[in-house]
């Protein structure tokens with residue numbers, strides 16, 4: 448991430464608030480345009496029928512953050528190509544995979560054809576889930592939706608509404624402390640340059656000034672307040688450590704940085 452500020456005819460990067468409609472439009476077209484590149488770059492790491500929580504390589508098969516899943520109705524929010532949902536289907540669960548981006552869901556359909564593992568796919572915005580109240584036993588996301596909406600508290604409320612009492616909600620996001628650094632996997636990414644308390648989103652914009660990519664920050668306390676405010680009980684915050692021997696860089700996530708501070712926070716909660 449560089450911090451160019453070139454308003455007036457030039458594309459650039461800044462921190463500024465963006466209204467919800469512009470945010471949604473930017474996210475949809477960004478992930479539609481980026482879907483092929485994202486899958487080309489990360490598809491092998493994520494697998495086609497596999498559940499990887501984060502660039503640190505933590506797998507649900509080892510972490511068991513969702514608990515036993517066989518027979519459960521599960522909602523994946525911001526599924527991308529839906530590899531996690533397909534893996535859950537092979538474990539006897541009944542997942543539904545939801546994403547805002549038609550481009551990402553096209554990859555989900557292609558991977559279903561390739562693997563023969565099919566799950567229902569839904570195109571929708573996480574801030575307005577098209578699901579009946581109490582329809583799911585469990586919900587989760589690995590880096591989907593939550594950092595890309597202006598009102599992540601609304602996502603928490605919508606997931607809470609869609610879950611049965613007792614249902615777990617587990618979501619992985621970039622660890623809040625990463626906000627203070629540049630998105631640089633190397634030495635440049637070890638120096639604090641931004642305020643942790645600056646909630647203005649990271650925005651890339653085109654030559655007309657329209658946002659093309661919007662990513663939001665919440666402090667750790669903000670995330671907890673949004674969860675608790677929606678009615679969840681917070682059970683754990685997992686900060687996966689960078690495993691020895693894992694050398695694969697994913698954007699700003701690298702062994703160099705991973706050895707020093709966390710890159711991912713996974714919030715484990717449930718609806719009482």
Ligand SMILES: C[S@@+](CC[C@H](N)C(=O)[O-])C[C@H]1O[C@@H](n2cnc3c(N)ncnc32)[C@H](O)[C@@H]1O
Pocket residue numbers: 474478493524525526527528529545546547548551571572573574588589590591592595596
């Ligand atoms: C970083 S990708 C993660 C995808 C997948 N979970 C993975 O691990 O590869 C973020 C995903 O969130 C989706 N997304 C962004 N905003 C969303 C929204 N408002 N509602 C639902 N999905 C959204 C994007 O389309 C994209 O597929």
